[in-house]
Amino acid sequence: MEKKTGIVGLILRLVVSMIVVAVTTFLVPGMSNSGGFGTLAIAAIAIAIIQHLLASIFGLSRAAKGLSGFLVTALILYLAGKFVSGFNVSVIGALIGGLLFGVVDAIIPGDKLHD
Structure with missing residues (x-):
């Protein structure tokens, strides 16, 4: 899949990210x-901002794999829960969500849309 650029790419990345967050949250x-x-x-x-x-x-890659990728994702989810009103993430939720977020993000082709 070719990388999308411009406003269409931005909208596609947002929609894919929303789907990943929604599935994980559910x-x-x-x-x-x-x-x-x-x-x-x-x-x-x-x-995305975090x-x-x-x-x-810290020079951390979005594509970090293994334990470091899981921990970074858990931290990102936890921090997002602190900054976004209506989006709540406990420590345990962040840890479980970090695992599931990685799986869902791997299944949904969001990487093809990221720069």
Whole structure:
């Protein structure tokens, strides 16, 4: 799949991220979304921003694998839960969500859309 650029690519990345967050939130105890689609969009944006900041500050790759990738994803989910009103993530929810988020993100072709 060719990488999408411009506004279409941005919208596709947002939709894919919202789907990943929604599926993870639905399946993981300790994660909840009480704000609907708007909160999903804000959570997806917050997760992307936190991923970018961690990558910039610590040199962490979005494609980190194994234990480090799981822990980084859990941290990102937990932090997003602290910053986004209506998107709640407990520590246990972040840990379970980190595992599931990685699986769902691998199944849904979001990597093909990221720069």
